[in-house]
Amino acid sequence: MHPGTNGAGHFGAPFGLMAEFDTPEPLLEAARRARDEGYRNMDAYTPMPVEGLSEAIGFHTSWVQRLVFIAGVSGATGGFTLCWWMTVIAYPHIVAGRPLNSWPAYVPITFESMVLISCLTAVIGMLALNGLPQPYHPVFNVPEFARASRDRFFLCIESTDPKFDSEGTRAFLEELQPLGVTVVEP
């Protein structure tokens, strides 16, 4: 075993306690109960998105859409500016008697730049906010966790939670009638 397993927060303390369920509904219920019980640092792991689960564990975010909005505005501005600068400043060239700043012709490139930058930001931003790529995470130490990507649903209460204590939290999780409760090694 690891040295110094007693005392949360020290090296070797467990990452948390994990309860396993076989359908999404009991997990959703368990997450709500854990939150009512006063637990805050927890996460749920599911093989597909489950509606209402992130709210149940008390997680709210709007950063993805904010980032994408900023990216969209910058992309559109950048695209338009590029066209304007190329035709008015860098390489002024009169075509068919049109004014140098022939802005209607810039619309397609403005739109495409908006979409390009927004989509790149949506994906890269989502991954960055999720902390991915992440080569190591303690939850993978639980052997049953291989089924989190198949047909099992997990709730993990983390040891960083102020209310966490190995005995009490385990007793609470057992109450929720999971398939099993496992200690997550750090």
Add this chain to the structure above:
Amino acid sequence: MQLDDREPTALATLDPGPDKVIGPGHDYGTVTDEISGVVLRPFLKTPPQMFIGFACAFLLVNIFLVAVTWLFARGVGVWGIMIPVAWGFAIINFVWWIGIGHAGTLISAILLLLKQDWRTSINRFSEAMTLFAVACAGMFPILHLGRPWLAYWLIPYPNTMWLWPQPRSPLIWDVFAVSTYATVSVLFWFTGLIPDLASMRDKAGSPIAQKIFGLLAMGWRGSAKHWARYQKAYLLLAGLSTPLVVSVHSVVSFDFSVAIIPGWHTTIFPPYFVAGAIYSGFAMVLTLAIPVRRWYHLEDLITMRHIECMSKVMLGTGLIVAYGYVMEAFMAWYSANEYERYAFLNRMWVGGYWWTYWLLVLCNILIPQLLWSRRVRMTIPAVFVISLVVNVGMWLERFVIVVTSLTRDFVPSSWGMYYPTVWDWATYAGTIGVFLSLMFLFIRGLPAISIFEMREVVHHNAEAAHASGD
């Protein structure tokens, strides 16, 4: 880990019929096993049709390499293009391929926003089709450049000559539209794959497969917080891809309609091109999905409902395309413009290409009307043949647009005829080989149906059964 390789005798792959998107008795585990089983089965358990198909496709890839080498060695003169028909096969194939790609984005983005349940088992597959079709499409303008090694001149970059591309030209819009489309298609496809790559990582038996899938899954663990951000990003991608797909083929149609060539210069082109793109794309999805579902016994995941819905979309978009043809004829008459009228007469019976026009009407308008009959939509071989016919018809449409208009412009002294050479055909057939080879490799190497979205379908069905059962 147990692999799912059911004996052919024990086929549980019952098609549940035209009302269901998934066969009976599936749970979260069985959909995972069935879809990942296609990839994780031992190499020699690959259906023999896949080996034969890949061998044929790979032969075409080699023809492509020969054709392109010859093209690079000798220049575009090896093709049949000349003045006045300087566009020829390269542009016909470019438009055809990019149109095929559009069905993938339509299925993954627009049908997601419309919450269509039959989208789920075909979206991954169609997104891959989009990627490979766009890759084939993107090659043609570059091969057509004459000096393809200078293709980077299309991109605005600071250079010592202080020259910049012309952003008032549809050809430069095309560079932006197609490169954005390719990038966004890759993003959409890969984002959809991440959770499935994690499933593959956790299910893979061999350490090498585990490492590869693990690397690609980037440590995805299905956290509820991750899913929340993931779903937002996915929805935003769908929302952004929807206008993108419309814009891309509109920009492609501007390549024609902004020019003043009779037969090109018309305002109906953007919507008519977009409808045509979706039409040919759905035809290609059917052409690919029908054999694959049979070879891998996926009839319970790609059901008759999918086939029927796709046939209906094909019929609907086909009618929009037919409306486009009728409007072109009407405008030729109603505009009272003698060049427009002549361009149309030339297309239909005066010029040397009249038979391509009537073949196109047969393939794109007449034969697909069979799909009105439910019996035809329910007959797999008939749907398969119609999808092939539509693929041919849509290629002919681009041939008619590009070639007949260019052969007869304003001054009779500049008229000419265009005949493709063997190198035109070799390059075209070659890209079909590139496309099919990539599709075969994709189906063998990555989950071709979205596993996590199929689990959502299972969950949704369970909830519905629960609600109606008790």
